[in-house]
Amino acid sequence: MKTLTRAAFPSIFSIAVSGAAVLMAAALLAQPSPPGKPGPAPQQAQKLTASAIQFERSDPPEDLLVPEDFRVAAYENVILQLIKTKKFQHVYRSGDRTAADVPDLVILHLIPQAFKEGSQKQREVTTISGFTSIKVKLQFTSPDGKILLEKDLQGKVRFYGENLRATSDLAKKVAAVVNDTF
Amino acid sequence: MKTRSAQMNPGVSSKQREIVRRLAQLPGLLVLAVAVVFVAAAGPAFSRQLATPQASQSTLVQHVKCVIGLENIKPNTKGTLSLLPTGLEFEAGKNKVDISTASIQDIFTGQESRQDVSGPGGTLAKAAIPYGGGRIVSLFSHKVEVLTVEYVDPNGGFHGTVFVLSEGKATMFKDQLVAQGAKVSTHVEPPQPKEQKP
Numbered sequence: 001m002k003t004l005t006r007a008a009f010p011s012i013f014s015i016a017v018s019g020a021a022v023l024m025a026a027a028l029l030a031q032p033s034p035p036g037k038p039g040p041a042p043q044q045a046q047k048l049t050a051s052a053i054q055f056e057r058s059d060p061p062e063d064l065l066v067p068e069d070f071r072v073a074a075y076e077n078v079i080l081q082l083i084k085t086k087k088f089q090h091v092y093r094s095g096d097r098t099a100a101d102v103p104d105l106v107i108l109h110l111i112p113q114a115f116k117e118g119s120q121k122q123r124e125v126t127t128i129s130g131f132t133s134i135k136v137k138l139q140f141t142s143p144d145g146k147i148l149l150e151k152d153l154q155g156k157v158r159f160y161g162e163n164l165r166a167t168s169d170l171a172k173k174v175a176a177v178v179n180d181t182f
Numbered sequence: 183m184k185t186r187s188a189q190m191n192p193g194v195s196s197k198q199r200e201i202v203r204r205l206a207q208l209p210g211l212l213v214l215a216v217a218v219v220f221v222a223a224a225g226p227a228f229s230r231q232l233a234t235p236q237a238s239q240s241t242l243v244q245h246v247k248c249v250i251g252l253e254n255i256k257p258n259t260k261g262t263l264s265l266l267p268t269g270l271e272f273e274a275g276k277n278k279v280d281i282s283t284a285s286i287q288d289i290f291t292g293q294e295s296r297q298d299v300s301g302p303g304g305t306l307a308k309a310a311i312p313y314g315g316g317r318i319v320s321l322f323s324h325k326v327e328v329l330t331v332e333y334v335d336p337n338g339g340f341h342g343t344v345f346v347l348s349e350g351k352a353t354m355f356k357d358q359l360v361a362q363g364a365k366v367s368t369h370v371e372p373p374q375p376k377e378q379k380p
Contacts, residue, residue, distance in 0.1 A: 057340060068290040068369075069249075069330045072342030076250045080257075093339030120297060124308070124320035160305050162296070164249060164344070 048140065048148055048181050050106035054092035054099045055079060060112035067117070070134065073164045074155070077171035078110065085175050087182045106148065109139040110174070113152070120162055131156060132163040134170055138177060149181055241265035241358055243351050248272055251343030252279045263345060265358050270331065272345075281333050281343070286364040290330040291352040298322040327352035331359075 055078055060066050075094070082091045092099035099105055114135040122130025133156040140149040155170025157163065246263040248255050254277050255261075261274030269283040299308060299319050308316030329345040329352035345352070360366055 067292060068288075068332075069292060069328050069344050072330050072332065073250050073344055075340070075342055076344075080250075093335070093341065095334065096337045096339035098337050119295075121295065121320060121323050124297065125317045162300075163294070 048106065050104050050182065051088060052090040052092060052099065052102045052104070053082060053088045053106050053108055053178075054096065055082065055094060055108045055110075057094040058109045058111045060115075064112060064115060066112050066115045066134070070115070070117075070164065070167060071112075074110065074134065074136075074167040074170055077167050078108075078174050081171040081175035082108075082178065085178050085182075087178055105143050107141045107143060108174075109137075109141065110153075110170075111137040111139065113137055117163060118157070123157070123159055127159060131158050132166045133157075134166050136170065138174060140181065151177055153177070241354070243347055243355075245348075246272070246351075247346040248274070249344040249346060251341060255279055263347070263355070265355060267362070269362070269364075270355070270359070281331060283359060283362045283364045285333040285335070286331060286359065287334060287340075288332040289356045289359060289364060289366050290328075290332075290369060291356050292328045292330070293349075294326055294328055294346075295323045296326050296346070298324060325349045329355055 055075070057071075057075060060071075079091060079093065082088070090102070092102075092105075112134065114133075116131070116133050118130040118132035120130070124130075133154055135152065135154045138149075138151045138153050139147055141147050153170060153173045155166045155168075155173060157165040157169065242262060242264040244262045245260055248257075248259050248261060250257045252272055255272065255274055259274045261272055261277075264271050264273070266280070268280070269286070270281040272279050272281075297304070297320060299322070308319050310316075311319065327347050327349055329347060330342065331345070332340065332342045334340055347355075356366070
């Protein structure tokens with residue numbers, strides 16, 4: 001076996017020092033960001049776990065009228081998207097009595113906040129007006145009503161497609177939030 | 183006398199025979215009259231009993247678009263919507279979905295307009311027309327009716343389905359479902375499109 005000569009020590013030392021520097025830099029980057037600064041750490045802290053979810057229908061405020069076909073289309077699109085995420089063993093519908101026995105159930109509410117019904121013809125002819133949009137407040141709550149997460153979302157159709165496509169857009173955004181949260 | 187009586191007898195016997203013949207016809211006429219009266223009285227009742235199933239069987243509309251909400255039916259599938267004595271049935275190819283009248287919680291109808299040329303193919307065709315000619319095509323539209331049916335499954339889970347039908351058909355379905363006993367609440371009609379905020 002060959003013994004190390006004195007000339008090899010500087011190069012070994014430099015490799016060790018650079019390795020230590022890389023490790024220190026990695027450790028510094030892994031530190032949570034100081035309060036007030038946005039960063040990925042708070043999102044990591046809000047990860048929720050649940051084996052099942054129930055989507056409860058929420059009525060809009062009294063002074064806000066949302067056509068029933070929009071409400072139903074939004075509800076059914078969200079149910080489809082929740083199933084597609086494959087984050088839960090079971091997706092319960094609003095009013096499903098069997099959900100009461102599930103121990104770690106999370107309840108999803110979408111509370112309508114604003115609604116603007118546009119026109120498909122106007123959109124396609126002008127391309128700058130006739131948008132349809134629906135704004136909702138998304139809430140994840142525990143069965144006892146404790147709010148776990150709250151977020152504002154908007155579904156819209158800007159150019160091509162029927163007005164009800166806004167509900168499909170909204171459902172995809174809800175699914176994105178579910179994927180980030182669970 | 184013999185001769186006279188012989189001359190008179192044939193006249194008397196023919197008259198008697200005539201009277202007897204008419205008397206024999208009377209019960210027959212009486213029975214016929216009674217039968218006509220019974221048939222006239224029973225006719226409307228029978229026709230009403232027959233008309234109801236015929237009307238419900240004939241309520242069948244093709245090329246109905248199920249926008250969303252039916253199990254095993256993909257969104258925006260076209261099929262045949264029919265009204266059965268037990269409720270609604272939507273059939274698209276081999277798939278068939280029933281909604282029983284008893285499970286229906288509410289029914290809504292609304293009017294909308296749809297582009298005559300739409301869908302991915304139509305959109306591409308419009309985009310391919312030079313000098314913005316596709317916008318002219320977008321001006322052509324037709325009125326449709328939207329039928330929204332809300333119902334519950336055996337566990338109490340809420341379901342809703344949205345159908346798009348030709349003008350006038352949604353109201354017809356709603357009226358017939360209500361006649362069958364489907365629940366309907368009083369609705370507040372939304373105003374004309376306008377931004378609304380709380």
